Amino acid sequence: MTNNANHANPVIPAKRYFSLDEMCELVQISPSQFAQWQHENGIVVGYGGDRYTRSDVVKLLKLKDTFAPYVDRFSRDSLDANGHPAAKAEEVKAGLNSILADLQKALA
Numbered sequence: 001m002t003n004n005a006n007h008a009n010p011v012i013p014a015k016r017y018f019s020l021d022e023m024c025e026l027v028q029i030s031p032s033q034f035a036q037w038q039h040e041n042g043i044v045v046g047y048g049g050d051r052y053t054r055s056d057v058v059k060l061l062k063l064k065d066t067f068a069p070y071v072d073r074f075s076r077d078s079l080d081a082n083g084h085p086a087a088k089a090e091e092v093k094a095g096l097n098s099i100l101a102d103l104q105k106a107l108a
Contacts (some may be wrong), residue, residue: 009061012054022051027060029067034060037067 010026021045024031038044045060046052 012057016053018052018054018057020052022048023057023060026057027064029060029064033067041066 012026017027020031024034045056
């Protein structure tokens with residue numbers, strides 16, 4: 001493994017399988033962020049459940065930059081990890097208007 005100063009990837013332990021928590025810790029993402037990424041991209045990594053191979057960890061380290069910052073829009077404070085509002089008022093209003101239009105269309 002080469003040591004690149006720009007991409008300081010962690011040393012992957014010599015194990016055959018990793019749990020979800022171990023893999024997420026190595027990739028430096030949360031399990032929720034990983035699940036959201038898989039759902040949004042339609043990509044399934046691992047064998048399902050809580051078993052991931054060294055190859056899966058390497059793949060995720062390469063794809064790490066494609067993970068959007070995880071934001072729980074339903075948290076009480078509605079703030080992202082940096083303390084900024086999780087969604088702008090305009091985004092929320094547009095989303096609600098879209099839902100309203102869909103409901104009105106379905107009921108018409």
